[in-house]
Amino acid sequence: MFTTLFFLGLIIFFVGVRGAKVISWEFLTQIPRCSMTQGGVAPAIVGTLYITLGAILFSLPLGVACAVYLCEYSPKGFMVNIIRISINNLAGVPSVVFGLFGLAVFVKFFGFGVSILSGSLTLGILALPLIISSTQEALLAVPQSIREASLSLGATKWETIKRIVLPAALPGILTGVILSIGRVAGETAPILFTAAAFYMRGYPKSVFSEVMALPYHIYALMTEGVHPDRQMAIAYGCSFILLFLVLSISGIAIIIRQKQRIQHG
Amino acid sequence: MDKKIKMRAEGVNFFYGRTQALKNVDILIHANQVTALIGPSGCGKSTFIRLFNRMNELVPDTSLSGNIYLDDLEINSAQIDPVEIRKRVGMVFQKPNPFPKSIFDNISYGLRVNGVRDANSIEERVEASLKKAAIWDEVKNRLNDSALKLSGGQQQRLCIARCLAVDTEVILFDEPCASLDPISTAKIEELILELKKDYTIVIVTHNMQQAARVSDYTGFFLLGELIEFGKTQDIFTAPQDKRTEAYITGRFG
Ligand SMILES: Nc1ncnc2c1ncn2[C@@H]1O[C@H](COP(=O)(O)OP(=O)(O)OP(=O)(O)O)[C@@H](O)[C@H]1O
Ligand SMILES: [Mg+2]
Numbered sequence A: 001m002f003t004t005l006f007f008l009g010l011i012i013f014f015v016g017v018r019g020a021k022v023i024s025w026e027f028l029t030q031i032p033r034c035s036m037t038q039g040g041v042a043p044a045i046v047g048t049l050y051i052t053l054g055a056i057l058f059s060l061p062l063g064v065a066c067a068v069y070l071c072e073y074s075p076k077g078f079m080v081n082i083i084r085i086s087i088n089n090l091a092g093v094p095s096v097v098f099g100l101f102g103l104a105v106f107v108k109f110f111g112f113g114v115s116i117l118s119g120s121l122t123l124g125i126l127a128l129p130l131i132i133s134s135t136q137e138a139l140l141a142v143p144q145s146i147r148e149a150s151l152s153l154g155a156t157k158w159e160t161i162k163r164i165v166l167p168a169a170l171p172g173i174l175t176g177v178i179l180s181i182g183r184v185a186g187e188t189a190p191i192l193f194t195a196a197a198f199y200m201r202g203y204p205k206s207v208f209s210e211v212m213a214l215p216y217h218i219y220a221l222m223t224e225g226v227h228p229d230r231q232m233a234i235a236y237g238c239s240f241i242l243l244f245l246v247l248s249i250s251g252i253a254i255i256i257r258q259k260q261r262i263q264h265g
Numbered sequence B: 001m002d003k004k005i006k007m008r009a010e011g012v013n014f015f016y017g018r019t020q021a022l023k024n025v026d027i028l029i030h031a032n033q034v035t036a037l038i039g040p041s042g043c044g045k046s047t048f049i050r051l052f053n054r055m056n057e058l059v060p061d062t063s064l065s066g067n068i069y070l071d072d073l074e075i076n077s078a079q080i081d082p083v084e085i086r087k088r089v090g091m092v093f094q095k096p097n098p099f100p101k102s103i104f105d106n107i108s109y110g111l112r113v114n115g116v117r118d119a120n121s122i123e124e125r126v127e128a129s130l131k132k133a134a135i136w137d138e139v140k141n142r143l144n145d146s147a148l149k150l151s152g153g154q155q156q157r158l159c160i161a162r163c164l165a166v167d168t169e170v171i172l173f174d175e176p177c178a179s180l181d182p183i184s185t186a187k188i189e190e191l192i193l194e195l196k197k198d199y200t201i202v203i204v205t206h207n208m209q210q211a212a213r214v215s216d217y218t219g220f221f222l223l224g225e226l227i228e229f230g231k232t233q234d235i236f237t238a239p240q241d242k243r244t245e246a247y248i249t250g251r252f253g
Helices: A002-020 A025-029 A042-073 A078-092 A095-109 A116-140 A144-152 A157-186 A214-223 A228-263 B045-049 B082-088 B103-113 B119-132 B152-165 B182-195 B208-214 B232-237 B242-248
Strands: B005-016 B019-030 B034-038 B062-070 B089-092 B170-174 B200-204 B217-222 B225-231
Touching (some): A042 A078, A042 A157, A078 A116, A095 A116, A144 B082, A157 A214, A157 B103, A214 A228, B005 B045, B005 B200, B019 B045, B019 B200, B034 B045, B034 B208, B045 B170, B045 B200, B103 B152, B119 B152, B152 B170, B182 B200, B182 B208, B208 B232, B217 B242, B225 B242, B232 B242
Parallel strands (some): B034 B200, B034 B217, B089 B170, B170 B200
């Protein structure tokens, strides 16, 4: 517990000290200039937001629907166990494999090209197991007694799930969303072949545009280019922003969850 | 006196897995009367009462044989939707189970699922049912607070109000006063006597005086069997079975 906190603190401190130096209004709002050594990283910030948002928009409804089906509707037994195990295994698949899958399926097969859409879908699939399993847990934690109360009033099963069970499970579902945002925003490998561009002159125009994204930008700054030392400083700046984004999105979600808790006891 | 039968059980056996919880139970529930079910803990009263609104089918791995009728409808027959039965037969559970919603929404939910949409009439009926359940004065200024902030006894009265708000024909009370103080208990008993005019009532209770005070008919359960059933007066003054007598006089082992 304390070791975890210690290392978390260390990361934040380390990235903070090195990253904060390059952070400026210009860094946050300008596009990169002079082979990435000047200007800002705004397109990468925007790109990360788009891709993450897209991934959640895709995986949240699908994941919740899957979990509701598995928990509330599917007959208990062999098949459901198989599905459950598969989902858990999906969570353990290395992310670069998701990247290749995304390349084969979304980029090539569906012809979405290297784009926000392909990247979002790929990351969405990556997030799916997290969302399904946390939603399942949240659904199972809803007491049987309030389901019975709802049914006893003449509500149908679906009304009960929609109006009683899902709202009661919302805090748990949000926890899954928080975890997956953290995971999705920071992933590099899955967007490597499906969405990311090393450099773009401006902002993406549509869901079919390539985008810059912070994690990939960090990777690129550290491995390519001709001014390694100046690029390194920018990479730390990017890390700082990424860390800040992930922590603040989590923060917002935690606040929403707390509000829910207070409201619902 | 109207001798109409509202609900009726015939040869009911019920199993949790392999354990038999009810053995060949027959009972007649008279319309617009209060029927009390008494018996020691674990004898199957809750199990039995939950058959009248098909609640037990939510418990996995159970089986039922025998017939249960609502008026002349066999409620377990294949073409009957349990939702329709539950719209006609309401229930107050043994443990308070308010929704994790506001006090107001706890009551209005039932109205909405039963098709009441008009905001004014919802408001009126929420107020009326909270008043009937003797909790209005305690909650009228905090209808938007979470129901989970109420005390156990208040929660139970809220659950009673929730059940009253939807118009049913029968109300099943499973020990509604178990977590209530004597004053609210008295109010609930009064309410039950009043509800008799419009509803048929079945109430499980551990309190002999309560059974004697509110009920017209009493059934005594022991180990899943209905040992004796009859007019409350007869059961309490001249029980036919020695076990019934032992139980109601408190000489039960
Ligand atoms: N969900 C269940 N699964 C398995 N057995 C159960 C279940 N519910 C009740 N039983 C068993 O069925 C029997 C009857 O239980 P029931 O709850 O109907 O008793 P009761 O008369 O209502 O008792 P009390 O007065 O304590 O409420 C008990 O032996 C109990 O252990
Ligand atoms: Mg009971």
